[in-house]
Amino acid sequence: MKRVVVVDYGMGNLFSVCRALEATGASVLLTSNPDEIQNAERLVLPGVGAFAEGMAEIGRRGLADPILAFAKTGRPLLGICLGMQLMFESGEEFGTHEGLGLLPGSVVMLPTSNPTFGSFKIPHIGWNKLAMTGQCKSWNNTILKNTAPDSFVYFVHSYECKPVIEQHCIARTEYCGCTIAAVVRKDNISGCQFHPEKSGKTGLGILTDF
Amino acid sequence: MKNIRIIARLDIKAPNLIKGIHLEGLRVIGDPLEYATKYYNDGADELLYMDIVASLYNRNQLLGLVERTARGIFIPITVGGGIRNVDDAHALLRAGADKVAINTAATKRPELITDIAKRFGSQCMILSIEAKRVTVGKWEVFTDNGREHTGLDVVEWAKKGAQLGAGEIIVTSVDQEGTRHGFDVDLVRAVSEAVSIPVVASGGMGQPEHLVGVVKNGKADAVAMADVLHYNRFSLPAIRQYARSQDLMVRDVPL
Numbered sequence: 001m002k003r004v005v006v007v008d009y010g011m012g013n014l015f016s017v018c019r020a021l022e023a024t025g026a027s028v029l030l031t032s033n034p035d036e037i038q039n040a041e042r043l044v045l046p047g048v049g050a051f052a053e054g055m056a057e058i059g060r061r062g063l064a065d066p067i068l069a070f071a072k073t074g075r076p077l078l079g080i081c082l083g084m085q086l087m088f089e090s091g092e093e094f095g096t097h098e099g100l101g102l103l104p105g106s107v108v109m110l111p112t113s114n115p116t117f118g119s120f121k122i123p124h125i126g127w128n129k130l131a132m133t134g135q136c137k138s139w140n141n142t143i144l145k146n147t148a149p150d151s152f153v154y155f156v157h158s159y160e161c162k163p164v165i166e167q168h169c170i171a172r173t174e175y176c177g178c179t180i181a182a183v184v185r186k187d188n189i190s191g192c193q194f195h196p197e198k199s200g201k202t203g204l205g206i207l208t209d210f
Numbered sequence: 211m212k213n214i215r216i217i218a219r220l221d222i223k224a225p226n227l228i229k230g231i232h233l234e235g236l237r238v239i240g241d242p243l244e245y246a247t248k249y250y251n252d253g254a255d256e257l258l259y260m261d262i263v264a265s266l267y268n269r270n271q272l273l274g275l276v277e278r279t280a281r282g283i284f285i286p287i288t289v290g291g292g293i294r295n296v297d298d299a300h301a302l303l304r305a306g307a308d309k310v311a312i313n314t315a316a317t318k319r320p321e322l323i324t325d326i327a328k329r330f331g332s333q334c335m336i337l338s339i340e341a342k343r344v345t346v347g348k349w350e351v352f353t354d355n356g357r358e359h360t361g362l363d364v365v366e367w368a369k370k371g372a373q374l375g376a377g378e379i380i381v382t383s384v385d386q387e388g389t390r391h392g393f394d395v396d397l398v399r400a401v402s403e404a405v406s407i408p409v410v411a412s413g414g415m416g417q418p419e420h421l422v423g424v425v426k427n428g429k430a431d432a433v434a435m436a437d438v439l440h441y442n443r444f445s446l447p448a449i450r451q452y453a454r455s456q457d458l459m460v461r462d463v464p465l
Contacts, residue, residue: 013303015280015305015306016280016284019280019281020284048330048334049331050331121407121408122407123332123333123377123378123407125377125378125431125432126212126215126408126432127213127461151464152462152463154285156286158332175212176212195286197284198286199285200250200253201464203284
């Protein structure tokens with residue numbers, strides 16, 4: 001049986017993430033214990049909320065080093081929503097804050113208007129399509145390997161990740177004319193801006209493939 | 211264009227799913243989890259549970275239901291009714307809710323909106339507004355299922371709620387609720403144009419045309435519906451198909 005450790009750092013809908021992983025047949029351990037995190041077979045960094053508070057909560061529990069040590073082992077790591085954002089170098093929510101730095105790039109506020117669409121609503125809340133990015137030839141060997149392009153998943157966010165290296169972004173979505181990084185991947189590290197645990201069957205499929 | 215969310219609204223008087231007219235005259239429909247599961251399988255984009263007698267009795271009895279729901283239903287769940295403080299919200303979020311909808315407590319203590327937004331993020335904090343038409347282009351905020359006046363103007367209160375940190379607003383027309391005569395489109399448009407956060411229209415959905423009207427003319431970002439689904443007047447796939455035929459964007463639901 002697949003064993004997944006979910007990092008409990010006080011942010012977000014931990015219950016839903018754990019239940020969804022269980023629904024895929026995994027056994028789930030929710031913990032803030034540094035050893036259990038560092039020695040996990042598979043690690044999920046979930047989260048909803050603000051970047052600065054997320055990093056502060058990770059820091060308060062002494063979890064940054066165990067997460068970074070885990071990432072170096074080559075075992076699978078998945079960041080969800082805020083968890084994905086925290087894997088980048090910096091975030092600009094309520095000032096500039098340092099992230100975990102696993103992926104080069106920053107987290108910036110979504111625009112509230114653009115020339116083609118005019119002004120629009122933030123947060124970006126709702127179901128939206130996953131599209132393969134131009135630089136990504138295939139989703140084989142990724143968490144999207146069994147996900148059809150144009151599948152709908154559930155987003156809720158006001159900030160977006162801007163990866164420095166284009167190849168790290170394997171799926172994007174469009175919101176009111178803005179192109180948003182929906183899934184990032186670098187070696188064993190994956191992140192999704194949407195919530196697979198809230199994306200019905202499509203989301204459960206993605207968690208199954210993690 | 212952006213995708214419109216279709217939200218199944220389930221009003222609860224524990225332990226039953228109920229339905230009223232103008233939020234009163236409640237009738238028992240059945241087991242909420244059974245209906246919620248059906249709507250999940252039929253492709254509802256979100257679920258909304260409202261404990262509609264909670265604030266009358268100062269309690270919220272939905273914790274157990276929310277937990278049971280979150281075990282097998284993997285779409286966003288919003289819970290409202292009787293949430294008085296950050297701890298109440300926290301308990302519901304821990305039980306598996308993704309967002310809380312707050313009406314009465316926010317009108318009494320607006321800083322609660324900020325407290326919840328700061329603690330859990332704005333995306334968790336939905337301001338629920340029960341609106342009654344006063345005159346053309348003017349609505350008053352009510353609480354306790356449209357029984358209690360607050361003296362607040364709906365549009366001003368919506369703006370203030372957004373400033374205080376609400377991530378979304380659900381506006382229920384007490385006048386239209388349960389009538390199946392359609393939404394108060396003017397109300398929804400007035401609120402939607404006043405704020406830069408998403409607005410959910412609620413109250414009055416009787417047929418698919420109503421959804422299209424409140425999105426196109428009322429600028430709703432999402433549409434909540436109850437009666438039309440509970441009594442199986444139209445199915446979610448039929449509603450989605452109609453919306454698509456009228457050039458609205460809705461999600462494709464995998465089989």
